[in-house]
Each structure stands twice: as structure tokens, then as C-alpha cells.
Amino acid sequence: IDGSTRRQVSTFLSGALRHFPDDAGLALDEAGWTALDSVVDRAGETYGIDREAVIGVIQTDPKGRFEVDGERVRAAYGHSIAVDLDADNTPVPDTLYHGTSPDALESIREEGLKPMSRQHVHLSDSVGDAHDVGSRHAADPVILQVDAAAMQTAGHTITKRGRAVYTTDHVPPAYLTAA
Numbered sequence: 775i776d777g778s779t780r781r782q783v784s785t786f787l788s789g790a791l792r793h794f795p796d797d798a799g800l801a802l803d804e805a806g807w808t809a810l811d812s813v814v815d816r817a818g819e820t821y822g823i824d825r826e827a828v829i830g831v832i833q834t835d836p837k838g839r840f841e842v843d844g845e846r847v848r849a850a851y852g853h854s855i856a857v858d859l860d861a862d863n864t865p866v867p868d869t870l871y872h873g874t875s876p877d878a879l880e881s882i883r884e885e886g887l888k889p890m891s892r893q894h895v896h897l898s899d900s901v902g903d904a905h906d907v908g909s910r911h912a913a914d915p916v917i918l919q920v921d922a923a924a925m926q927t928a929g930h931t932i933t934k935r936g937r938a939v940y941t942t943d944h945v946p947p948a949y950l951t952a953a
């Protein structure tokens with residue numbers, strides 16, 4: 775399948791596994807898992823692609839958006855629906871970044887970073903990735919620096935998800951500076 779179809783399938787699977795499993799005809803368990811077979815069927819019906827192609831999209835996603843465990847698959851991050859993802863002890867860099875719209879800055883300075891419509895706040899481990907994330911919201915994104923080391927010392931949990939995303943429940947304003 776071509777790159778454009780790959781991106782469409784990845785977007786469909788991200789939507790189905792993070793936001794609208796019911797609409798996609800999928801049943802997720804409390805940790806966000808569903809049968810790989812059902813995902814292969816749904817994506818196959820929608821895009822006319824075979825099992826190998828669907829599994830290829832899942833396993834080679836550039837951001838590691840999907841986790842496969844035996845015959846199960848789930849989204850690694852990004853959920854709006856409530857899921858209880860497992861703990862993960864992968865080390866976290868001392869400094870993380872968050873790219874956002876200039877319009878959100880005033881509110882973020884007052885309330886910190888909140889999950890908004892998702893279950894978690896999503897952070898990046900590089901300015902470049904944060905810029906890409908912020909570009910989804912504004913043409914001139916702002917990059918905030920997050921003192922992840924101080925957050926963890928203070929007892930906040932930060933978890934690596936996917937290839938280069940870090941999630942946490944809330945980033946209070948004290949841990950944020952302009953990057």
C-alpha cells in the first residue's frame with residue numbers, strides 16, 4: 775500500500791482505538807486492548823487491504839502509536855476514552871517540551887498543562903517534536919520547557935508511551951518555562 779493509504783489507515787486506527795471504538799465496531803477492555811483480528815477486519819473492510827498490510831501499518835508506525843501483545847492491540851497514547859494503561863519504568867529525560875498555540879499560553883500559565891479532551895497531558899523529548907505537535911494547533915507554535923526531573927522528585931508520575939511521547943496527569947505552572 776502507498777504512503778497516503780498508510781497514513782489514512784494509521785489515522786483511522788488511532789481514532790478507533792483512542793476515541794470511537796463503538797463507531798468502528800470495536801470493543802476495548804479497561805486497558806484499551808482489543809483483538810488484533812477485529813482491527814484487521816475493520817481496517818480491511820474500510821480500506822480494502824489485507825491482514826499483512828494492516829499489521830504492517832500497526833508495527834511500523836513512525837511514532838509507535840500502537841502496541842501489540844500476542845493477539846491483542848491497543849493505542850499507546852492519545853486516548854480520550856478512559857483507559858487504565860500499565861505503569862512503565864522507562865527512564866524519563868530531565869527536560870521535556872510541549873508545543874502549543876500562542877492563544878493557549880495565558881490559560882496554561884494560570885492552570886498549567888491540562889489533559890483537555892484526552893486522558894493525559896502529552897510531552898515531547900525534543901524541541902523539534904514539540905514544534906510538530908504545536909503546529910497541529912497554530913502556524914506559529916510556542917514551545918514550553920517542562921522540568922520533568924523536578925516534577926518526578928515532587929511525586930508526579932511521567933510515563934513514556936510510544937516511541938517519543940511522555941504522558942502525565944497535569945503539569946503545574948511552576949514546572950513550565952519558555953523554551
Ligand code: HQG
Nearest residue numbers: 839874875878881882885886887888890892896907911939
Ligand atoms: C492545550 C498527537 C488552554 C495544549 C501529538 C494543546 C501528541 C491548554 C491542547 C498527542 C491547557 C490539547 C497530543 C490549558 C493544555 N489551557 N489550553 N490549561 N492545557 N492546553 O491534541 O499535546 O500524531 O489534546 O497545549 O503529536 O497537542 O495523534 O494535545 O495544544 O503526541 O499520534 O490543549 O497527539 O499525536 O490538544 O497532542 P491535544 P497535544 P498523534
